[in-house]
Amino acid sequence: MKLVQTLVVRDEVDVVDDQxxxxxxxxxxxxxxxxxxxxxxxxxxxxRYAREGHLRRIEVEGTMRDGPWRTHMARLAAVxxxxxxxxxxxxxxxxxxxxxxxxxIFVSIPEQYGVVFALSRHFVPRPESPxxxxxxxxxxxxxxxxxxDPTSPYRPHLKAAHxxxxxxxxxxxxxxxxxxxxxxxxxxxxxxxxxFPFRSLSQWENKGVRRAQGDKPLGQYVTALRAKESGRSxxxxxxxxxxxxxxxxxxxxxSLRTDTRLRDALAAIHDGGQAERDDAFDGAYDESYxxxxxxxxxxxxxxxxxxxxxxxxxxxxxxxxxxxxxx
Amino acid sequence: MRVALTAVLDGVPxxxxxxxxxxxxxxxxxxxLGHDGVERDVAPAVASYERDGFVRLVDGADDTMLAxxxxxxxxxxWVIPATLEQLWWPRGESLGDILAVVPARYAVVQALVRTFVxxxxxxxxxxxxxxxxxxxxxxxxxxGVAVEELLRPLYRGTPGLTxxxxxxxxxxxxxxxxxxxxxxxxHFPRGGEPLDRARIDAGLADGSLIVDERLRDAFGSRExxxxxxxxxxxxxxxxxxxxxxxxxxxxxxxxxxxxLELRIASLEARFxxxxxxxxxxxxxxxx
Numbered sequence: 094m095k096l097v098q099t100l101v102v103r104d105e106v107d108v109v110d111d112q113x114x115x116x117x118x119x120x121x122x123x124x125x126x127x128x129x130x131x132x133x134x135x136x137x138x139x140x141r142y143a144r145e146g147h148l149r150r151i152e153v154e155g156t157m158r159d160g161p162w163r164t165h166m167a168r169l170a171a172v173x174x175x176x177x178x179x180x181x182x183x184x185x186x187x188x189x190x191x192x193x194x195x196x197x198i199f200v201s202i203p204e205q206y207g208v209v210f211a212l213s214r215h216f217v218p219r220p221e222s223p224x225x226x227x228x229x230x231x232x233x234x235x236x237x238x239x240x241x242d243p244t245s246p247y248r249p250h251l252k253a254a255h256x257x258x259x260x261x262x263x264x265x266x267x268x269x270x271x272x273x274x275x276x277x278x279x280x281x282x283x284x285x286x287x288x289f290p291f292r293s294l295s296q297w298e299n300k301g302v303r304r305a306q307g308d309k310p311l312g313q314y315v316t317a318l319r320a321k322e323s324g325r326s327x328x329x330x331x332x333x334x335x336x337x338x339x340x341x342x343x344x345x346x347x348s349l350r351t352d353t354r355l356r357d358a359l360a361a362i363h364d365g366g367q368a369e370r371d372d373a374f375d376g377a378y379d380e381s382y383x384x385x386x387x388x389x390x391x392x393x394x395x396x397x398x399x400x401x402x403x404x405x406x407x408x409x410x411x412x413x414x415x416x417x418x419x420x
Numbered sequence: 421m422r423v424a425l426t427a428v429l430d431g432v433p434x435x436x437x438x439x440x441x442x443x444x445x446x447x448x449x450x451x452x453l454g455h456d457g458v459e460r461d462v463a464p465a466v467a468s469y470e471r472d473g474f475v476r477l478v479d480g481a482d483d484t485m486l487a488x489x490x491x492x493x494x495x496x497x498w499v500i501p502a503t504l505e506q507l508w509w510p511r512g513e514s515l516g517d518i519l520a521v522v523p524a525r526y527a528v529v530q531a532l533v534r535t536f537v538x539x540x541x542x543x544x545x546x547x548x549x550x551x552x553x554x555x556x557x558x559x560x561x562x563x564g565v566a567v568e569e570l571l572r573p574l575y576r577g578t579p580g581l582t583x584x585x586x587x588x589x590x591x592x593x594x595x596x597x598x599x600x601x602x603x604x605x606x607h608f609p610r611g612g613e614p615l616d617r618a619r620i621d622a623g624l625a626d627g628s629l630i631v632d633e634r635l636r637d638a639f640g641s642r643e644x645x646x647x648x649x650x651x652x653x654x655x656x657x658x659x660x661x662x663x664x665x666x667x668x669x670x671x672x673x674x675x676x677x678x679x680l681e682l683r684i685a686s687l688e689a690r691f692x693x694x695x696x697x698x699x700x701x702x703x704x705x706x707x
Contacts, residue, residue, distance in 0.1 A: 217652055236656035238663040241600040244521045247652060312521040319520060325513070332649035339653050348656030391663070395599040398668045401676055403525065405592035408683050 094196055095122050097176035099166035099267075101159060102139070103129035104299065105184035107226060107292060110138045111359055112184050117147055118362050119188065120195035123174055124148040127162045135184075149174075157307035163263035167270075171257035180254040181267035186213075187287040187355050188254075191382075198283040199254070207256035207275020211284040212385055215247045217335045217349065218291045226292040227356050232340060233287075235350045235381040239388035241395050244312025246333075249388040252286045265309055282386060287355050294330045350381055421516045423447055424496035424577070425508070426486035428454040429462055433504050435547060436465050438639070440475065442507050445638075446647060447514030448500070450474060452490050456481040483583040491577040498529075500574040501583055507547065507606040507635065508574075511658070512649045518602045519574075527578065527594035530571040531603035532661065534632065540616040547608045548639040551631055552620055557657070558628025561664035570665050572605050599668045606635055 098121040102109055113124055126139050128150055142148035149169075153162055163181055170176035178199040180188055188211060190198050202209060216233045234247045241248065253270045255261060262271040290313075291297040301317020304310065320329035335343065343349030425448045433439070440451060451469070455462050455477055462477065469475035478489050483501050490496040498519045500508055508531060512518040522529055536550035556562055562570060573588040573596070575581055582590060589596055615623070623629030650658070666672075 234652050234656065236652075236659050238656075238659040240655055240659045241598075241662065242602065242655065243523055243597070243600065244518075244602075245655065247655070312523065315521045316517075319517065329513075329649060332651055335652060339651050343653040343656070346653065346657065348653050394670060394673060395668050398598055398673055398676070399595075401673065401680065402589075402592070402595045402598070405589075405676075405680060406595055408680060408687065409591060409593045411687055412683065 094177045094200055095175055096120055096196055096199065097122065097170040097174055097179050098124045099163060099170065099179060099181045099263075100124060100126040100184060101129065101162055102126055102131065102135055102184040103157075103303065104131050104133040104135055106131075106134040106138065107296060108289065109135050109184045111225070111227065112182070112187065113138075113142055113148065114362055115187055115355070115359060116180075116182070116195075118358070119190070120197075121180070123170075123176075125151065125166045125169055125174070127151045127153045127166060129153050129157060129162075157304075159308060160263060160265045163267050164261065167255070167261050167263050168259050171259045171261070176257045178254060178256055180211075181252065181263055181270075182286075183266075185289045185292075186252065187289075188252075189285045189287050189354055189358075191283055191285060195284065202278065202283075205276055206278040207258070208270055208272065208277035209254050209281070209283055210251035210269075210277075210279070211254065211286045212282040212382070212389065213250050213252060213286045213288045214352065214385065216287065216289045216352070218293070218297070218330075218333055219335055219340075221293055225359075226289060227359050230289055230292065231351055231353050231356055232335060232343075232349050233352045234348065235385065236348050236388065237384055239391040239395070241392065242312075244316055246290045246313045249385065249392040251282070251389060254284075280386075280390075282382075287352070291330070291333055294327060297330050297333070298326050347381075421498075421520045422449045422494070422496050422577075423498045423500065423515045423519060424450045424452060424490035424494055425500040425502050426452045426454070426483065426490055427502045427504055428456060428481045428486070429458060429504070430456070431458060431461065436504070438547070439504055439507070440466075440469055442638070443502075444474060446508065446510055447516040448508075449516070450476060450490070450494050450496065452476050452478055452486045452494070454478050454481045454486050483585065484581070487575065487577075487581045487583050491579060491581050496577040498574060499577050499581065499583075501572075502605075505608050505610060506572070507608075509604045509606050509634065510647060511602050511604065513647050515603065522576075522597060522602075525595055526597040527576045528573050528588055528596035529575075529603065530573055530588075530596060530598070530601050530667075531605045532601040532665070533570055533572060533605045533607050535607045535609065535612075536632070537620075537629070538612055538614040539620065540614040542614065547606070548636045550608060551633050551636055552615070552624075552629055553606075553632045555627055555630040556661035556664035557630070558623070558626050560628065562666060563628070567665060567667050571601065571667070574603065599665075600662055601665075606632075 098116050124147060126148055128136055128139055139148060139150045143150050167179050170179045188195060214233045216230045219229045222229050239249050250268055253267050255270050255272060256275050258272045258274045297317060298321055301314045302321055304314035305318035320326045340349060425443055451474060453475055459477060466475045476494060478486060487499045490499045502508060510518045534553045536553045538550060584590060620629060
């Protein structure tokens with residue numbers, strides 16, 4: 094079984110090396126990366142992995158075209174790299190199998206299913222300190238109800254993995270895929286995607302400004318851009334950072350949870366060893382799994398409702414046209 | 421980004437200056453006050469606000485008329501139809517900040533009403549003296565209160581804006597942002613039933629009442645009310661309350677889908693006969 098990872102990346106030097114090392118260690122066989130005009134050293138890291146035979150780097154430029162780039166890479170994985178399964182990632186995402194290895198979970202999926210969805214778990218920024226992001230970011234958000242704020246980085250969502258298909262299409266953010274070859278297996282999430290969207294003030298600011306001018310300017314990025322333009326970046330980012338007081342409150346209320354899985358895995362890799370899973374820990378992580386899975390379902394219902402609202406407007410417009418025509 | 425608030429005066433309320441000052445610090449750019457024939461009484465109280473362009477006095481009390489003044493004459497991007505018993509508190513640095521990032525497709529944003537209750541025997545009746553309010557974190561959640569009573573709408577400013585208190589979306593013509601309410605309406609009803617100590621204690625114990633000192637702290641400060649974006653812990657708790665409103669669930673979704681199907685069926689029923697008539701005319705046309 095060959096597992097290929099796709100990656101869209103731009104100026105993520107603080108995280109990309111660990112991201113690739115982690116996935117190669119977790120069972121990924123090969124990485125295809127779209128490098129969007131990186132200037133901060135990210136390209137050098139990608140080239141190193143390419144020289145070692147682990148990665149194919151694709152230069153992309155101009156306005157960000159997230160979905161088309163992901164689609165291109167997923168098709169390449171099928172056609173040119175002999176992939177059986179493909180996981181689609183961002184540089185700040187780490188696919189963590191809920192049992193065994195990544196390959197174990199994909200091998201276990203019944204033949205008739207070809208699309209599965211991992212549950213994103215969003216880690217919160219902590220006060221900056223020397224060292225790597227994964228050494229200090231050990232807490233993730235775990236709200237007991239879905240946050241539906243369109244500008245929040247903590248909205249529940251899923252990430253898609255799929256069997257190889259030369260005609261597949263991958264959505265913006267790889268939250269879903271469209272394939273005629275495979276059925277999707279819904280409501281079962283065999284992996285968590287540990288997500289570290291904001292790691293430092295400068296990274297938050299740079300990412301926000303860049304993405305606010307991209308193909309899909311989400312509210313969280315527009316917020317960052319507006320804060321920078323009005324000289325309030327430090328205050329705005331400060332409201333995202335969880336300090337010790339807020340941490341204590343969140344842990345007590347259950348809206349924050351300590352999660353050391355990535356730290357443990359990367360620490361082992363940096364020590365020169367193989368990251369080992371201690372399945373005895375899985376029970377603790379399962380505790381919030383149900384709430385988070387329900388939150389994803391609730392978020393889907395809200396998305397459907399919002400979609401229905403848009404359809405209603407279109408029907409109302411048709412209704413108006415028809416009545417005008419009748420007159 | 422220009423935010424307008426409209427309200428109707430029925431005299432000169434004691435706390436009019438506080439009402440205006442609060443909303444100015446919360447990010448309102450201009451207030452349209454309908455005076456409905458009491459202009460002479462009101463004018464001195466708002467003279468300084470009028471001079472600096474923060475208040476526009478208008479003769480009338482119609483919501484739509486006031487909103488259109490805000491949009492057509494004062495170039496408002498968003499309009500908040502308020503009452504003088506309400507203070508609209510943004511869950512962010514300012515109303516302008518949070519409304520600026522609402523995706524363009526949404527024409528209506530909804531605000532969650534927080535009703536502050538008077539205590540039995542309380543002499544001070546000012547808004548900031550009230551620090552106990554209702555919460556949706558209690559065992560009954562919304563307690564069966566209708567969604568329309570828990571939320572208040574505010575509107576994207578568009579030419580010809582119509583405000584219908586009984587149909588915020590004008591029959592589905594405006595898209596509301598559902599299930600997330602980025603503004604809280606701090607509501608201080610006049611003449612509300614005072615609660616005694618025992619009821620307050622019980623409410624605080626089961627979560628249906630909560631101590632909320634934001635306004636007292638804001639008014640107590642010499643500076644303008646310091647508004648900050650809430651953190652994830654606060655947002656997580658707020659998400660539970662938003663869910664308790666119950667605006668979106670499968671039952672409602674199913675009902676809405678059925679209604680839409682009926683409207684489409686009605687459109688189709690009108691469409692095919694007119695298409696047949698048009699086809700017949702075409703066939704009969706000579707040569």
